[in-house]
Amino acid sequence: MxxxxxxxxxxxxxxxxxxxxxxxxxxxxxxxxxxxxxxxxxxxxxxxxxxxxxxxxxxxxxxxxxxxxxxxxxxxxxxxxxxxxxxxxxxxxxxxxxxxxxxxxxxxxxxxxxxxxDRPGLTSVLPVAQPGKQGHGFVYLDSGANAESKEKNMVQFAHLGRFYAKNVLKIDNPRVALLNNGAEEDKGDQLHKDVYQDLKEQQQLNFVGNIEAGDLLHGKADVVVSDGWTANAALKATEGSVRMMLTLIKDGILNGGLRAKLGYLLLKPVFHKIGHLMNPSLYGGAVLLxxxxxxxxxxxxxxxxxxxxxxxxxxxxxxxxxxxxxxxxxxxxxxxxxxxxxx
Missing domain, CATH: 3.40.718.10 (Isopropylmalate Dehydrogenase)
Incomplete structure (x- = not known):
């Protein structure tokens, strides 16, 4: 090749x-x-x-x-x-x-x-922080190729993500979820309500319903589908939250006195494991599916x-x-x- x-x-x-x-x-x-x-x-x-x-x-x-x-x-x-x-x-x-x-x-x-x-979707693989599934990752699209998406675009993203999760991540029968502002079926604007019903009717998809932005990294789905604007905003908010937490932890260690530094030394292997899990370099690039x-x-x-x-x-x-x-x-x-x- x-x-x-x-x-x-x-x-x-x-x-x-x-x-x-x-x-x-x-x-x-x-x-x-x-x-x-x-x-x-x-x-x-x-x-x-x-x-x-x-x-x-x-x-x-x-x-x-x-x-x-x-x-x-x-x-x-x-x-x-x-x-x-x-x-x-x-x-x-x-x-x-x-x-x-x-x-x-x-x-x-x-x-x-x-x-x-109709429209390709920019596809990223993000880490899963659920115990027992570290390093598994999930497929996330469209993460920014299209600022606006139609109903059929998001259905196509679901199938594109399914093919990618099955073939590249080796996940049998990937669970597909729709990023929304609530987990209930009737949540979201009319576009997301319509997409929910469309995904529910897709026989080839293992559709598991809506997923909220706060649950993205918790392993509740193998493929998360969204319009590009929403997905990109949620992704950047998640990245910002992670950076903020790391900054607070670092500040707490540096300015927490001797006990904080000793605690860090004892937990150093744990921090290294977390750092390895959250390292974006290990998950490859974004694919234009x-x-x-x-x-x-x-x-x-x-x-x-x-x-x-x-x-x-x-x-x-x-x-x-x-x-x-x-x-x-x-x-x-x-x-x-x-x-x-x-x-």
Whole structure:
């Protein structure tokens, strides 16, 4: 398999990208990488060029640029050239840690949507903090690709998330939940009430009802579906709460006197375990599900571990043929009713 890599995307590119790629190359003997970017910057960083090919590009899309305009104007940027390689069939997947909007735009307009998919959903894997399920993770979409979503979009997200959870996370019969402002069936605005009823009728889904934002990390579902605006707001609120708690704990230890410091030393293994569980680097990147090939975005501040894990994630997606299964499902007219919804 061949993976097209935007070597110039991210806060620490190209050094971290190259290091992560070489780690993954050494781990997986069946992957070749096509590195798109400034050859003069990339080449000196490579320790071993086995199964690595550099394609020189002359333009870069920065983090602050308007996405659609950037991919239209900067045809020789590393993002556009990498996406084009997937479209042309010279690569099987596209990876970047660069401008999120530009990656989404390149995925949609260059790689292209699967027939039957109205809008792709940005999909993240988040940790589960329930005892006995640490490291399990759950699928969360749409985490920000679409500010507004229609009823049928959210039903499609549920099926996309189900395929991903089953094939990539290896969860049999994933439990699907709808993010809402209450657990009861009649909660939410009219859109969420309608989506609830649609999901309830989907025979292929193991729909378990609504889930509140406060329960996201408690292992109550394997796939959580939402419109992009709500999901992104809830995700950022959750991340902010975690950071706040870590800051308070750190302040309590540093300013709590000798007993607090001794307590920290005794509990140090526990803190390390929690830190490992909540480390976003271990959960790979965000996948734009609904496209004709894997398009995966790592965080701009991704470290070497995150890059390596994201490539491992892509490797699993290609090996399990999750995209092919999605194409088959949405291409089957028997799965679609005359209103464009899924049966």
């Amino acid at each position: 061949k993976i097209a890599v935007d070597a110039m995307g991210g806060d620490n590119a190209p050094q971290v990208i190259i290091n992560g790629v070489e780690n993954a190359r050494d781990q997986f003997k069946d992957i070749e990488f096509i590195l798109f970017g400034n050859e003069e910057q990339i080449s000196p960083l490579i320790k071993d060029n086995s199964r690595l090919t550099i394609v020189n590009t002359t333009e870069e899309i920065s983090m602050g640029e308007e996405p659609v305009r950037a991919i239209r104007r900067k045809k020789d940027s590393s993002i556009v050239r990498a996406a084009q390689a997937v479209k042309e069939g010279t690569a099987d997947a596209f990876f970047s840690a660069g401008n999120t909007g530009a990656i989404l735009a390149a995925g949609i307009f260059i790689v292209g949507r699967i027939k039957g998919i 609904g496209l004709k090939a894997p398009v995966v975005k790592a965080h701009g501040s991704a470290d070497v571990t995150a890059v390596t894990k994201t490539i491992e994630q892509i490797h699993t997606m290609i090996n399990t043929k999750v995209i092919d299964q999605t194409v088959d499902f949405f291409g089957n007219e028997e799965n679609i009713d005359n209103k464009g919804k899924l049966d």
